[in-house]
Each structure stands twice: as structure tokens, then as C-alpha cells.
Amino acid sequence: KEAQTQTEQKLANVVILATGGTIAGAGASAANSATYQAAKVGIEQLIAGVPELSQLANVRGEQVMQIASESITNDNLLQLGRRVAELADSSDVDGIVITHGTDTLEETAYFLNLVEKTDKPIIVVGSMRPGTAMSADGMLNLYNAVAVASSKDARGKGVLVTMNDEIQSGRDVSKMINIKTEAFKSAWGPLGMVVEGKSYWFRLPAKRHTMDSEFDIKDIKSLPAVEIAYSYGNVSDTAYKALAQSGAKAIIHAGTGNGSVSSRVVPALQALRKDGVQIIRSSHVNAGGFVLRNAEQPDDKNDWVVAHDLNPQKARILAMVALTKTNDSKELQRMFWEY
Numbered sequence: 001k002e003a004q005t006q007t008e009q010k011l012a013n014v015v016i017l018a019t020g021g022t023i024a025g026a027g028a029s030a031a032n033s034a035t036y037q038a039a040k041v042g043i044e045q046l047i048a049g050v051p052e053l054s055q056l057a058n059v060r061g062e063q064v065m066q067i068a069s070e071s072i073t074n075d076n077l078l079q080l081g082r083r084v085a086e087l088a089d090s091s092d093v094d095g096i097v098i099t100h101g102t103d104t105l106e107e108t109a110y111f112l113n114l115v116e117k118t119d120k121p122i123i124v125v126g127s128m129r130p131g132t133a134m135s136a137d138g139m140l141n142l143y144n145a146v147a148v149a150s151s152k153d154a155r156g157k158g159v160l161v162t163m164n165d166e167i168q169s170g171r172d173v174s175k176m177i178n179i180k181t182e183a184f185k186s187a188w189g190p191l192g193m194v195v196e197g198k199s200y201w202f203r204l205p206a207k208r209h210t211m212d213s214e215f216d217i218k219d220i221k222s223l224p225a226v227e228i229a230y231s232y233g234n235v236s237d238t239a240y241k242a243l244a245q246s247g248a249k250a251i252i253h254a255g256t257g258n259g260s261v262s263s264r265v266v267p268a269l270q271a272l273r274k275d276g277v278q279i280i281r282s283s284h285v286n287a288g289g290f291v292l293r294n295a296e297q298p299d300d301k302n303d304w305v306v307a308h309d310l311n312p313q314k315a316r317i318l319a320m321v322a323l324t325k326t327n328d329s330k331e332l333q334r335m336f337w338e339y
């Protein structure tokens with residue numbers, strides 16, 4: 001009994017914040033890998049489903065919300081971010097895991113990466129199949145998340161994502177396909193692997209995050225409206241104008257190729273910028289964009305910002321956080337290079 005108490009003392013304390021998603025999903029039959037309801041199973045049942053967690057850490061769970069992540073709001077992000085910060089500040093918490101739907105997991109992970117002032121591991125995890133399906137991936141993904149959250153090696157590496165045995169940077173990772181368990185990729189590769197509860201690291205994030213970030217969830221009262229307009233051949237300026245009219249402080253141009261802008265919408269974007277709306281050029285190319293300043297479009301002349309390698313949905317997250325500090329386009333551009 002004494003030996004058992006000693007092991008318990010040595011184990012890290014990990015809190016799992018549950019938000020819903022497929023990892024908490026349930027289907028009618030084991031053959032339903034794609035047709036099921038997300039956000040059905042509570043955190044206590046998820047933890048009970050992986051008894052091996054208790055060998056990795058002293059784990060406790062909290063149900064923060066129970067939603068499918070396509071419906072996550074800015075208020076949900078702030079609520080989650082504040083709870084993460086409270087836990088990170090508490091001396092009896094060593095690591096935090098967030099279970100999340102995969103549709104917007106990359107947005108939440110990047111948001112937390114920008115605003116949490118801690119070097120304690122924060123791991124965001126989901127699954128592609130519900131726990132009721134054959135070859136469900138949630139159990140192992142959660143086991144891996146707790147393994148990384150309880151390891152000292154994971155400290156100071158920013159917010160991480162454990163899916164498909166890989167440890168990805170929450171900044172870089174994106175959902176690339178919605179039907180395979182090998183769904184989450186980064187254009188720049190994973191940071192490491194987690195195998196049988198042990199982490200193996202290969203590289204470090206180069207962009208500013210967490211402790212080194214100038215943003216702090218504790219200073220953010222609300223997030224400004226930032227919207228995304230999708231571009232394609234024959235695009236019209238209707239959506240851009242409507243988004244601005246509805247109060248968007250910045251519009252992310254989900255552009256083609258190098259964030260290129262159709263000549264059909266250039267005049268509207270120039271006019272919107274003159275009216276005070278920030279225009280941020282991103283790209284919707286499939287394997288990850290890389291938008292270069294003053295290439296394809298004269299950004300200096302137009303006073304536009306480029307999103308660097310951030311996809312439109314991640315560019316939206318950084319723009320919202322950045323606009324809580326500044327509305328200066330040069331400062332915004334600096335932030336897009338640094339984060």
C-alpha cells in the first residue's frame with residue numbers, strides 16, 4: 001500500500017478538460033465510423049474507458065462544454081482559455097489535456113498557443129472515429145495526450161496535438177482530410193512521436209508562443225469580429241462588402257495560390273482598407289499556403305497584410321488576438337511573421 005502511495009505521488013497531475021467532438025461521439029453500430037452523433041459521452045465515461053491512464057498520471061476530468069467543434073464560438077474559446085490559465089497557474093496541476101472535436105481543433109490549439117502564459121504542457125486531442133466504432137482512435141489518442149501532458153520534456157514547446165501517434169505543433173497542424181485516422185498534418189512535419197506512452201522529440205517550434213508571446217488570455221475581455229471570404233475564379237466582391245458592412249474589423253482573404261486576388265475584387269478590397277478594414281491575404285491551397293508580401297499584389301501600396309503560412313482559419317485566430325492589441329497594419333504584419 002505504501003509503495004502504491006509513493007507511485008501516486010511521483011505521477012504527474014493531469015487535468016482533462018472535455019469540450020465534446022467525435023472523441024465523445026456515439027454511433028448506432030460498430031460499422032458507423034462516419035455516421036454518428038458527436039459530443040454525447042461525458043468526461044468521466046471517457047476516462048473510465050482508458051484505465052491505463054492511471055499508470056501515466058493522476059488524472060481528473062472537467063466537462064467544460066459538450067459541443068461539436070464546428071459550433072465553437074469566440075466566447076467558448078475565451079471560456080476555455082480562461083479555465084486553462086487558471087489550471088496552469090495552480091501548483092497541483094502539471095499538465096492539461098483538452099478533448100475537442102477535430103473540425104476546429106487546429107483553431108483552438110493555435111488560440112491557446114498564442115494566449116496561455118505557461119510552460120506546462122497543454123495538449124489538444126480528438127479522434128476521427130467515435131468510441132463506438134471498430135478501430136476507434138480516441139482511446140490511444142487520449143492515452144498519448146496524457147502521456148505527453150505528464151512528461152517534463154513537453155514543457156515549453158507550446159500547445160501540442162497528439163493524433164495518429166504524432167506530436168504536432170498546435171500552430172502548424174491542420175485537419176487535411178475528414179475520413180481517415182491519418183488526418184492531422186503540418187506542412188513542416190510533426191515535432192515528435194509518442195509510442196507506448198513515451199515521447200520521442202525531433203524538432204522544436206520556431207515561432208513565438210505561450211511564455212514568449214505578447215498576448216495573455218487574462219488581458220483579453222472579448223475578441224473582435226474577423227471574417228473569412230473564400231476566393232475562386234469569377235469571384236465577386238459581394239461577400240467581402242457584406243462582411244465589412246456587418247462589422248468585420250479584418251477580412252481574411254482565403255485566396256488562390258500565393259493569396260492572389262482576382263482583378264474583379266481588387267478595387268473593393270482597396271476601398272475597404274481605406275474605410276479602415278484590415279485586409280489579410282491568406283491562401284486556401286490544399287497542402288498549406290505560403291503567402292509572400294508584395295508578390296502577386298502590391299501589399300505596401302495597398303496597406304494589406306499577408307498571413308505568411310497560416311491557413312485562413314488560423315489567420316483569423318491570430319488576427320482576432322492581434323487586434324486586441326493594435327490596429328496598425330505594420331504591427332499586424334510583424335505579428336504575422338513572428339507567430
Ligand SMILES: NC(=O)CC[C@H](N)C(=O)O
Binds near residue numbers: 023070102104127
Ligand atoms: N472528428 C470529429 O471530431 C468531427 C466531429 C465534429 N464535427 C466536431 O468537430 O466536433
